Amino acid sequence: MRPDGKPEGLRQAMSWLHTWSSLLLGWLLFAIFLTGTLSYMRSEIDDWMRPELHASSPATPPAQxxxxxLHTLAQLAPQADSWTIGLPSARQTAVTVSWRAPQPASRPQPGQAPARAGQTTRYLDAATGEPLTPRETRGGNFLYRFHFELYGLPRTWARWIVGVAAMMMFVAIISGVITHKKIFSDFFTFRPRKGQRSWLDAHNASAVLALPFYIVITFSGLLLLVNTLMPWPTEAVYRGDTMAYFMELRSLSTGAAPAGATASGGAPARAQAAGGRSAG
Known part of the structure; x- marks a missing residue:
């Protein structure tokens, strides 16, 4: 309702929605965007914060x-369900290996991601295969996880908060487009030294310039959190067995054998090579 008692039009209502949806979660979204941007350099941040990994030679041939x-994994985790090997690359000097211990057929605890239950990660010298012991720090992974799981909160709750923030941003984008009737003509309008008017012109210009990016990054973020925000299709198809869903998804993405299958000699059949360079 306007001050003169007349009902608000669509643009006025969208202006109110645009303002408050932006203000309520703006600072949280800023932290999410900042950590997400820094996450693109998480490998470099990891190496910078763990100089012990610099002892590894990234020039080692991938096959070697x-x-x-593989030889080290056979000693460290001969009974593992699966092995994952990350080879050195331009962004990573050491070999990263991880394995998943055999898990009982039980549902994960609330807030625990089934796909990562029981996983152990180690770093190896690329030339010798000897384990390296870097200092205790989460490095760039802290920024990466904060981007969609925040910090100090149960994982499920944190992802819900980030998902709601992303939905509010999507609402702010759509309502902002509706509010500015002359959005594209305003893009070419800037009135300097006009106080608040100048700030609004700058806001409009920067928003229109990056509008495609804002839409794509927000919508894709919602898609990545779809299993948290809309878990019902998965629960209906897999009858509540989310572990089966994640294991099938993992096998489809890696081309791996079903969990528990072993190759001749007792080694896990699912030895996955990852990273910038693959063996062979």
């Missing part, structure tokens, strides 16, 4: 690094 890693 993979062979050494």
């Amino acid at each position: 690094a993979a062979e050494k890693a």
Whole structure:
């Protein structure tokens, strides 16, 4: 309702919605965007914060690094369900290996991601396969996880908060487009030294310039959190067995054998090579 008692039009209502949806979660979204941007350099941040990994030689041939890693994994985790090997690349000097211990057929605890239950990660020298012991720090992974799980909160709750923030941003984008009837002509309008008017012109220009990016990054973020925000289709198809869903998704993405299958000699059948370079 306007001050003169007349009902608000669509643009006035969208202006109110645009303002408050932006203000309520603006600072949280800023932190999410900042950590997400820095996450693109998380490998470099990891190496910078763990100089012990610099002892590894990234120039080691991929086949040799993979062979050494497999030999070490056979000693460290012979009974694992799966092995994952990350070979050195331009962004990573050491070999990263991880394995998943055999898990009982039980549902994960609330807030625990089934796909990562029981996973152990180690770093190896690419040339020798010897384990490296970097200092305790989450490095760039802290920024990466904060981007969609925040900090100090249960994982499920944190993802819900981030998902709601993303939905509010999407609402702010759509309502902002509706509010500015002359959005594209306003893009070419800037009135300097006009106080608040100048700030509004700058806001309009920067918003229109990056509008496609804002839409794509927000919508894709919602898609990545779809299993948290809309878990009902998965629960209906898999009858509540989310572990089966994640295991099938993992096998489809890696081309791996079903969990528990072993190759001749007792080694896990699912030895996945990852990273910038693959063996062979």
